[in-house]
Amino acid sequence: MTVSIWQADDTQPVRDVDVLVVGAGLVGCGAAYFAAREHGREVVITEMRDLGLGTSSRNAGFMITGLDAYYHQSVARYGLAVTREMWGISQTAHRHWHHFIEGSGGQVRLNRCGSMLLAESADEALDLEEAARMLDSEGFEFEFIPGDPLGRGYHAALRQPVDCAVHPLELARAVFAQSGAELIPNNELYRIENGEDDTVRVYTRQFIFRARYVLLCTNAFSTSIDPYFIGKVIPTRAQCLVTAPLKTGPVLGTIGYSDYGYKYYRDTFDGRLLIGGGRKQNKILENDTTDDRVTDPVQRHLDHYLRTRFPEIDAPVERRWAGIMGFSADGLPLVGTLPGRPRVGFAVAFHGHGLAMGAAVAERAVDHLLKGTHPGAVYAGRMD
Ligand SMILES: Cc1cc2nc3c(=O)[nH]c(=O)nc-3n(C[C@H](O)[C@H](O)[C@H](O)COP(=O)(O)OP(=O)(O)OC[C@H]3O[C@@H](n4cnc5c(N)ncnc54)[C@H](O)[C@@H]3O)c2cc1C
Structure with missing residues (x-):
């Protein structure tokens, strides 16, 4: 998504935010939850459409365990240790989704x-x-x-x-509702710059955000945000x-x-x-x-x-x-920070398995961005 000079000429009001999540899909809402609830941060989500209206509401709603490769094929491709870790990530993701479903008070349809x-x-x-x-x-x-x-x-x-079979849009809504984050819909990001005093300037159509941290949860659409993703997503x-x-x-x-x-x-x-x-x-x-x-x-x-x-x-x-x-180029999600922008993290490239892995990968991305923990097998540095 590009933004023309008529739509935004860089004179939009400036807003200070603590953590800015870009993309209100399953992963962005999950990341907002972990940043707000586990790390006590103030979180704003900016979304070019509206809550969950990207791929998160266009899928088949399969909460399936694992990667798109069968287990032995995954072992042949990534080795046993990475395969174990990815299946573990998937089990953790399922646990998180079930937690959100239970917390929704019956708002998410699920078939076990x-x-x-x-x-x-x-x-x-x-x-x-x-x-x-x-x-x-x-x-x-x-x-x-x-x-x-x-x-x-x-x-x-x-x-x-x-x-399980789930209603994916109801799940995204439930995750968002439990995150306590603010959502700004209809607001696409078009440029990111390093700001002053350890902040990031994020240009969106309605606002210029001055953010302490930014997390891109823009999955398939990431290549139009930063050239780093070209060839990777x-x-x-x-x-x-x-x-x-x-x-x-x-x-x-x-x-x-x-x-x-x-x-x-x-x-x-x-x-x-x-x-x-x-x-x-x-x-x-x-x-x-x-x-x-x-x-x-x-x-x-x-x-x-x-x-x-x-x-x-x-x-x-x-x-x-x-x-x-x-x-993703190798079939595994990507978590990391943009080169030269340590305050801009990402959790992208779910390879058709965002319900299988999304919440756990979002959690790792938030921990990596805010605490510097190593994200393990999903670390994007493997591509460098
Ligand atoms: C037909 C189909 C079937 C699938 N079936 C399954 C399945 O059964 N099980 C499974 O696990 N996975 C499935 N998937 C994959 C799954 O839908 C994705 O992995 C998952 O939705 C990824 O979630 P996300 O939040 O990363 O992406 P998205 O939901 O796409 O969220 C990214 C958000 O970022 C926003 N955005 C992008 N660029 C900008 C910008 N510049 N400014 C502001 N906002 C921006 C988008 O509007 C979007 O809402 C399927 C996918 C498809 C297409």
């Missing part, structure tokens, strides 16, 4: 339905079996099912009983469709995740079937873009999946949408 990682092919079944072996040796709670538990042509399944489109409410009621009773995460499906709280994915076959079209329109090839692919895996469903598709994920 567990998840199923499903194999679309015999090869994927072997991978799930291998993942199951490693999860077992690591003491995780799961069940490997060698056949097709749903009777829809899958080759195997790995059930993770602790995973890759905006990547993901799309969904949802049917009309089904006369038969819920068809799945779980959240389903297959084709190595390129397909995912769940029942909504009002009895529709949601299907997302279809990017694998359309990467040139879907990768490296912040344009959140739906595209025909991906939607045709999702339509085909609906017809073939759920042939009994005759309800029409009622809504199609897209959102922009912040992929």
Whole structure:
């Protein structure tokens, strides 16, 4: 998002703030909570849209454990220590989300339905079996099912009983409500400068903030804030469709995740079937873009999946949408401070798994910015 000279000519009123969080998604609201409640800071969130209206309300609402790679694939890619740490981050994130959900007084819909990682092919079944072996040796709670538990042509399944389906926008609202932070919506950031007396000057359309600390929680949109993120955060489109409410009621009773995460499906709280994915076959079209329109090839692919895996469903598709994920170059989130700006931190690049990891990574980013603690495996310095 750029801001023209007509929209803001740098004569906006100046506001002093203690901690300025940029971006009111799940991660920004989580960071605001930790900065305010755990560190006792005064927090203002500036958001170019409104609360939760970025990717945090365009996702499938899967609170799934882990990364987008299956466990053994993650071990092969990052090593056992990092994989353990990332699965631990995910478990911590879930604990935090549940804390916010419990604190919301029933304002966040949640289905403790567990998840199923499903194999679309015999090869994927072997991978799930291998993942199951490693999860077992690591003491995780799961069940490997060698056949097709749903009777829809899958080759195997790995059930993770602790995973949940959530209403993601209700969750973002609940986190914000419990943070005690102030939100300034409709207010995009367009420039950051080092200020005087250990402050940061943050130029936004309505105000120039003089902030003691700034935390960027702008995920996929970070490259338009600072060139540091170019090549590190890759905006990547993901799309969904949802049917009309089904006369038969819920068809799945779980959240389903297959084709190595390129397909995912769940029942909504009002009895529709949601299907997302279809990017694998359309990467040139879907990768490296912040344009959140739906595209025909991906939607045709999702339509085909609906017809073939759920042939009994005759309800029409009622809504199609897209959102922009912040992929990272190596698949792990990024926490750090901007080069030459030690008071400007960031928690970005959730690689399509912000509900799996967001709250715990936000916590680490706040601790890193305000207390200088090392953020561990998500430290962005690994990219330097
Ligand atoms: C179709 C789809 C399905 C997905 N499914 C899942 C899932 O089931 N489970 C899961 O874990 N993850 C899923 N994800 C990913 C998940 O939605 C994200 O990881 C998560 O929302 C990231 O949260 P965030 O707060 O970092 O980002 P966002 O919610 O995008 O928040 C960033 C905010 O920053 C604001 N912003 C950006 N630039 C500026 C600026 N210059 N000034 C002011 N404000 C700015 C934006 O408006 C936005 O509100 C999915 C994503 C998509 C698109």
